[in-house]
Amino acid sequence: MYADLVAVWSVLWTLRPDPIPEIQQTYFSTIGIQLLTTAVLVVLVVLSLTFGRRLESIVEDRYDRHIGEASRIVWLLFVIAAGIYVLSVVWHVTYFVRLVLETLVIGRWTAIQQLITASIVLVAYLLIRFVNRSIDELQGTSSLTKHQSEVAYHVADIGIALGAMTLILTLWGVDLTNIFIGAGAITAIVGLAARETLAAVLAGFILLFSRPFRVGDWIEVQNHSGIVKDVTIFNTKIQTFSDEHVLVPNDIITESDLTNLSRNDQLRVEVEVGIDYETDVHHAREVVVEAVEDLDSIRSSPDPHVIAKRFADSSILLEVRVWIGEPTMRRRWNARTDAIEAIKVAFDREGITIPYPQRVQSARGERFPVEDVQSDRPTTPQVESE
Structure with missing residues (x-):
């Protein structure tokens, strides 16, 4: 020394x-x-x-x-x-x-400790830069979504930083037992105080690995239907077709029924139409298919088809099933509108009636006589002319 x-x-x-x-x-x-x-x-x-x-x-x-x-x-x-x-x-x-x-x-050993500490910090920094750059490259190849990239950034950075901190504390002779015990106690307190937040974070990781949807997909969840705009660790942002921005907690999404309307790249659209009971059902179905099969707003494959769905009060109800590609709400509306217009024109041409709601009343069994009940109002006296 x-x-x-x-x-x-x-x-x-x-x-x-x-x-x-x-x-x-x-x-x-x-x-x-x-x-x-x-x-x-x-x-x-x-x-x-x-x-x-x-x-x-x-x-x-x-x-x-x-x-x-x-x-x-x-x-x-x-x-x-x-x-x-x-x-x-x-x-x-x-x-x-x-x-x-x-x-x-300082002494030699302290200088060595400082040098090793600086080396650990430098290696951790370079490792974080390398991992983040690798994540960016994976995102560029569409192997990772934006949500997955953000989560991977945070997990990698925190993991590398904690590992470097542990090595540095061990190098300087700090007992980590008490630190771990204190961290466990703090984690338990935070877990009890923020159960819903932790549930949302856990659900965010579940969505990360299961990948039921991506940003830009059209989903329906919790009575909300719209386009996914962003997915974070805590919630999912959905833009509805009324131009409303809805934040749905991730734990609600994992616990509810989720429908991804964009996953199969096609969507079936149903249109119901009623025909008169006196109409030939087979002929009406053929007319409907011919009316919708050449529309530009629907796909030619799968082929559109028509089924007789049920006996309604005033008509036989037919259901027209057509498919659209790259599903969006606008394409669904356009396909439904085009189909209704084409069916109406075809029915008018073929003389097929779409009946109005109507009811037929008839008596059953014995008929009840209806007596002519005179009014109790006083009658006007008649004056005889001479």
């Missing part, structure tokens, strides 16, 4: 070589010269910082953005250190620099 102190003192002494006192007495002996030199030094520092930005752009164009940023930081540290030392010489306070460095005297 004593040898280390001697070595450090020898280094400190070189901060004030023999010519420095002579230069201080000759050139920096008055307040005016010191102030003027300080002003010139400030200008030089500003110019040096400008040069640092230029240096960063040059290195970035030639190598990489991170290397350019690192070069600027190194240059900035050098300028600051040089400026502090020059100011100490100008104002005759080099002893203060020696005093500061003296307080930073």
